[in-house]
Amino acid sequence: MQLKIKPVEVVSSIDWIDDHIRIIDQTYLPHREFFLDIFEVGRVWEAIRSLRVRGAPAIGIAAAYGVYLGVKDLPEDGMQPFHTDVERICEYLATARPTAVNLQWALDQMVKTARKMQGQPVARIKETLLELAKSIHEDDKRVCAAIGQNGQEVIPQNANILTHCNTGSLATGQYGTALSIIYHAHLQKKNIHVWVDETRPLLQGSRLTAWELEKTGVPHHLIADSMAAWVMKEKKIDLIVVGADRVAQNGDTANKIGTYGLAILARHHKIPFYVASPISSIDFDTGSGENIPIEERESDEIRFIGKQQAAPRETPVYNPAFDITPHDLITAFVTEHGIVKPVFSKNLEKLRPQQD
Ligand code: MRU
Numbered sequence: 280m281q282l283k284i285k286p287v288e289v290v291s292s293i294d295w296i297d298d299h300i301r302i303i304d305q306t307y308l309p310h311r312e313f314f315l316d317i318f319e320v321g322r323v324w325e326a327i328r329s330l331r332v333r334g335a336p337a338i339g340i341a342a343a344y345g346v347y348l349g350v351k352d353l354p355e356d357g358m359q360p361f362h363t364d365v366e367r368i369c370e371y372l373a374t375a376r377p378t379a380v381n382l383q384w385a386l387d388q389m390v391k392t393a394r395k396m397q398g399q400p401v402a403r404i405k406e407t408l409l410e411l412a413k414s415i416h417e418d419d420k421r422v423c424a425a426i427g428q429n430g431q432e433v434i435p436q437n438a439n440i441l442t443h444c445n446t447g448s449l450a451t452g453q454y455g456t457a458l459s460i461i462y463h464a465h466l467q468k469k470n471i472h473v474w475v476d477e478t479r480p481l482l483q484g485s486r487l488t489a490w491e492l493e494k495t496g497v498p499h500h501l502i503a504d505s506m507a508a509w510v511m512k513e514k515k516i517d518l519i520v521v522g523a524d525r526v527a528q529n530g531d532t533a534n535k536i537g538t539y540g541l542a543i544l545a546r547h548h549k550i551p552f553y554v555a556s557p558i559s560s561i562d563f564d565t566g567s568g569e570n571i572p573i574e575e576r577e578s579d580e581i582r583f584i585g586k587q588q589a590a591p592r593e594t595p596v597y598n599p600a601f602d603i604t605p606h607d608l609i610t611a612f613v614t615e616h617g618i619v620k621p622v623f624s625k626n627l628e629k630l631r632p633q634q635d
Pocket of ligand 1: 330333334335336379443444445446447450451455456457483521522523524534535536600
């Protein structure tokens with residue numbers, strides 16, 4: 280079943296237009312729907328770094344197009360093998376953000392393809408890289424629809440659901456991961472209601488998720504992050520569903536800062552805690568969360584709320600953008616291949632893609 284949300288109602292985070300990408304600049308939301316045309320790899324790096332485009336799958340897609348933008352004007356009779364240029368550009372793009380593995384996953388595919396085509400005409404390799412970026416983009420849409428459908432297994436009628444950060448159309452090629460499950464439940468008239476964590480410091484919950492849910496007519500309430508425990512106690516929360524930036528082989532999951540706290544609260548209140556994750560967010564080569572790099576961001580993201588100063592100018596700040604939820608706090612993963620239950624180290628392994 281395809282999701283029948285009209286494209287005008289769920290926004291497109293990124294589009295390929297003739298010779299460039301167009302993104303909705305998420306730093307302006309919800310005040311303004313501002314679309315940014317990007318023609319150049321340096322601008323792609325900046326857009327990822329500044330969260331103009333964000334969410335694990337969306338940054339993978341943007342980076343794949345970025346590789347093409349980086350190579351498209353390179354000479355076609357260069358002295359060194361073309362794949363070394365591709366590798367250089369991929370190494371550069373990988374530095375934009377360290378935690379979401381989708382970025383490296385998409386770049387690895389671009390490099391592998393360029394290497395395989397070594398010796399072929401450079402114009403042909405460039406064309407193939409663009410085709411690959413487009414197919415990473417299209418695949419993500421299908422994957423997100425499948426996650427939405429598979430997730431229905433864990434959503435009862437009349438469900439009261441809590442979510443964190445933004446995992447919707449803005450964060451992916453289309454529909455989202457955790458939010459795709461929510462959209463599908465809404466379309467199936469399951470009478471759901473969503474509690475949206477505002478997600479300080481950058482407010483992806485209030486700026487982006489509340490904006491998407493309002494556009495699509497999904498009933499919801501916004502809460503400050505500090506209210507989550509009380510809401511779990513006072514309102515009957517049936518389940519929590521969040522996304523993932525990187526899932527280690529044992530199921531430990533990096534996601535937006537605050538996710539770990541929610542998982543602990545969920546355990547205390549006996550609420551099932553689900554992680555919606557495409558295979559592209561699983562890092563099969565990282566054994567546990569201990570080895571997942573956690574991005575630390577600028578202090579002013581905490582000292583300011585938007586442009587409003589919210590702390591003394593020089594207050595020392597610690598600003599990790601993600602945390603790791605230990606696998607034993609996770610009830611199950613929802614993937615495009617179905618629900619994955621414990622033991623995760625064994626059951627996630629079954630999804631490891633075949634090496635070519
Ligand atoms: O810093 P962000 O906004 O890119 O963080 C995004 C998240 O943590 C999402 O939950 C995650 O990428 C999953 S999106 C489908």
